[in-house]
Amino acid sequence: MPRVLEAKAAMAERLELFMTTERGFEAVAADEVEELTGRKPEAVGEGRLLLKGSAKDVLLLNYCSNTLHRVVLLLLREEVETLEEVYSSALSVPFEELIAPEQSFAVRAERIGEHEFTSPEIAARIGQAVIDRYRRERGHRLRVNLKEPGVVIRAELSGRLLWLGVDTTGRSLHRRGYRAYLHPAPLKPTAAHALLRLAEWRHSEALIDPFCGSGTVCIEAVRWAWRMPNMLRKSSFLLWRLRFLPVEQLSRVAEEAEAGMRRRELKVRGCDISPKHLQGARVNARCAGIAGAVEFFTGDARELRYSEDVVIANLPYGLRMGSPRKVAKLYAGFERALASGSWRTAVLLTARPELYPAEPDEMLRVTLGTLPAKVMVFRN
Ligand SMILES: C[S@@+](CC[C@H](N)C(=O)[O-])C[C@H]1O[C@@H](n2cnc3c(N)ncnc32)[C@H](O)[C@@H]1O
Numbered sequence: 001m002p003r004v005l006e007a008k009a010a011m012a013e014r015l016e017l018f019m020t021t022e023r024g025f026e027a028v029a030a031d032e033v034e035e036l037t038g039r040k041p042e043a044v045g046e047g048r049l050l051l052k053g054s055a056k057d058v059l060l061l062n063y064c065s066n067t068l069h070r071v072v073l074l075l076l077r078e079e080v081e082t083l084e085e086v087y088s089s090a091l092s093v094p095f096e097e098l099i100a101p102e103q104s105f106a107v108r109a110e111r112i113g114e115h116e117f118t119s120p121e122i123a124a125r126i127g128q129a130v131i132d133r134y135r136r137e138r139g140h141r142l143r144v145n146l147k148e149p150g151v152v153i154r155a156e157l158s159g160r161l162l163w164l165g166v167d168t169t170g171r172s173l174h175r176r177g178y179r180a181y182l183h184p185a186p187l188k189p190t191a192a193h194a195l196l197r198l199a200e201w202r203h204s205e206a207l208i209d210p211f212c213g214s215g216t217v218c219i220e221a222v223r224w225a226w227r228m229p230n231m232l233r234k235s236s237f238l239l240w241r242l243r244f245l246p247v248e249q250l251s252r253v254a255e256e257a258e259a260g261m262r263r264r265e266l267k268v269r270g271c272d273i274s275p276k277h278l279q280g281a282r283v284n285a286r287c288a289g290i291a292g293a294v295e296f297f298t299g300d301a302r303e304l305r306y307s308e309d310v311v312i313a314n315l316p317y318g319l320r321m322g323s324p325r326k327v328a329k330l331y332a333g334f335e336r337a338l339a340s341g342s343w344r345t346a347v348l349l350t351a352r353p354e355l356y357p358a359e360p361d362e363m364l365r366v367t368l369g370t371l372p373a374k375v376m377v378f379r380n
Pocket of ligand 1: 183185186187188210211212213214215216217271272273274277299300301302314315316317330
């Protein structure tokens with residue numbers, strides 16, 4: 001290993017980690033990060049969290065977290081105004097210590113707010129800074145490879161604040177790899193997991209998702225209770241390509257996480273009115289490695305008895321099902337059935353909370369992709 005990279009390995013114990021999650025679920029994600037690493041991250045809004053951590057944390061957060069989308073090693077956080085300032089900020093980052101000469105790289109940029117330039121322009125300027133810096137420090141021209149890069153540099157310009165880092169994740173972690181059946185209105189598994197935490201579901205308790213669709217909430221419940229790491233995604237993490245991380249040690253940490261898995265009997269049920277979606281849910285559960293752990297059944301959520309401890313639902317919003325009147329009628333029928341049940345906590349997610357006929361005990365504002373929605377928490 002080149003000397004600079006060895007020096008960097010020592011630094012791998014003092015990394016600044018920039019993590020993303022679905023907007024609105026930052027506090028829930030912070031609790032999970034603290035459970036995994038022993039340290040509380042700082043929630044910095046807009047679905048972002050910051051943590052001072054180690055290489056081991058990078059592995060644990062990618063492999064074992066259920067609420068995070070991405071883990072980036074933060075290199076720079078600085079105010080910039082023009083594209084030229086983007087370039088000179090990026091030029092100050094020691095890329096020669098992060099990328100080996102034979103590795104290719106790509107810059108992926110995003111923008112939040114109003115700017116006089118585009119995200120591809122930001123990516124191009126930062127890419128040029130990486131090349132210029134490397135040539136200046138090492139006399140070598142790095143290769144750009146946008147399709148299969150060795151190292152991915154992530155940049156986000158939020159207003160004037162430029163965040164720059166090395167991606168350790170790759171494809172967002174909400175893509176678990178088990179979704180063989182794609183529901184027309186699926187919930188991200190990271191959001192599904194957050195709902196389970198907001199309900200404070202204990203793994204010994206009975207749980208039902210009466211509008212389960214392709215089974216995301218139920219599958220995430222079992223993965224959590226069985227302490228399943230993100231095994232279908234493990235080999236795709238970009239962290240394995242980072243030469244300055246102690247990769248062998250991280251492989252052992254991953255094996256320890258796998259050894260910690262525990263299969264156990266659970267009381268998790270999923271209901272949907274559509275046999276087609278339920279068939280899809282069973283396929284997804286099989287792909288997730290939890291076949292048979294959830295009882296999926298066809299039924300109308302308005303006719304169930306709700307004797308489980310916890311009820312979690314991602315309600316139909318009406319975007320695809322038609323008029324608000326129809327949605328309100330469905331919500332009214334469901335609320336009647338729920339109100340006569342004997343559950344402890346019900347957590348309902350909807351983009352149409354104004355159509356729901358009961359006042360929740362707590363309400364959380366979230367954004368699902370770009371769709372504003374609310375999580376309603378009811379306690380009996
Ligand atoms: C927003 S989707 C749930 C998606 C699910 N969370 C997932 O990730 O696949 C709502 C689901 O409610 C189901 N549904 C609609 N009316 C229902 C009813 N009366 N009883 C039970 N399920 C119903 C739909 O078939 C749909 O699958």
